[in-house]
Amino acid sequence: MASSDKSSAPASTLGGDQPIPPGKTMSMERHMLDKGAQMLQSLKPVKEMSQHACTFAIYSHDMSRQIETHHYVTRISQDFLQCAVYDSDDSHGRLIGVEYIVSDVIFEALPPEEQKLWHSHAYENRLWAQIKSGLWVNPRVPEAVVKPELENLGKTYGKFWCTWQADRGDRLPLGAPALMVSPQAVNLGMVKPELVQRRDDKYSISTSAIQKSRVEFAEPEWLNPQADYWKQHGKGFAIDIEPTEMKLRAPFP
Template identity: 65%
Template sequence: MATTTAGPTPGKPMSLGQHILDKGTEMLQSLKPVKQMQQHVCTFALYSHDMNRQIETHHYLTRANEDFLQCAVYDSDTAHARLIGIEYIVSDRIFETLPPEEQKLWHSHAYEIKAGLWVNPRVPEALHRPELRNLTKSYGKLWCSWQTDRGDVLPLGVPSLMMSPQPMGSGILNSELVKSRDKRYGFDSDDLKKLRVEIEEPEWINPKADYWRNTGEGFFAEVEERQMTRRAPYP
């Protein structure tokens, strides 16, 4: 499967004055939301409406509490990485409270983790093993807003819903994509898979998640023009 790489983002190079301004504001402002990012996870995602399109993703996680995480998703871990989307991750406890129609938009993480696809680069496996045990029971909703895999140099169109790799059918991940990632970070997903055998499978994975597996249907977002709801004038 060939992957298209987006070219340089349009725009003039950063000036010295802009660099100085950015450094100054960085020193003066707190940037608290960004500083709450505590983990870097590298994994893979598939477009819900076209699972032949598969991408490597880099998630920078902020933990709100034990049951909810929010992630800024980039296309790499370099200084010039593009922000391509967001993912929300909830525990099984929260997922079971969602309406059935909402649950269809989410994917499970059990296979992704057990198969060694979900990794914390440069972090010893033993250190984040307790976290992996919890995440196998979690569900994610990932929207990709910048389709760099098709060569877009800007975030064009509407966001696309993404799904997690699965062990069968069209959800199987391209092995070359995994090998390329593993080589870059110096590990083997197959070895991780063996190490993670002892991580317990969830007792229950809600079939409303990974909706495409049971129905063969994905989701594709479109823009619809509507009459604007106008604000009433101030008194």
């Protein structure tokens, strides 16, 4: 497991007020090389990202820490999506993690221990958390366009690993990945109002108005109790990360 001991590296590379990682400014030569590569390479996986969604996430091990997240979504199949998660939609946004989203059909087939790592996109009182509350939005895309996708997302489960805790000032991805969970309060009571307001101001939207427009969305008929382990136990699932050496060892005959 990667160490989180900050004493082993210069403080200037780990935290502080500067949001960008340490390193020299990009040279003109490097810019030219990158531009040339873009012209010659297909970058097919990146080009398959079909939508940008903005929502919020909470650290399962410390629920006082809430962050705005920007998901760049690739649909692999009707039942499986993969998302590169950034801390902003700016050109220099930091890649802070990855989320996988599966349909209820796939989730039900997972082993119970695996299901504990996933969060539902619905709430136990049958009101969708991110979707019906208006927390999940597709910036600058009309609601009518994304409505079918939003209705499908209400019956899905996500597994979100945060690999870069930029919200605490880390200028590099440090330590083990953190398991994230979905805000689950339709009245927005679980998400800090200032986070929602800042997002609303940036995109000139009203989350409360979006919530009202989604009130008629159909609700999932069944939520697997194995999901949202954090909600049932008041803490994140205990993650046992083996040292790299152990993972590389293979038994000999």
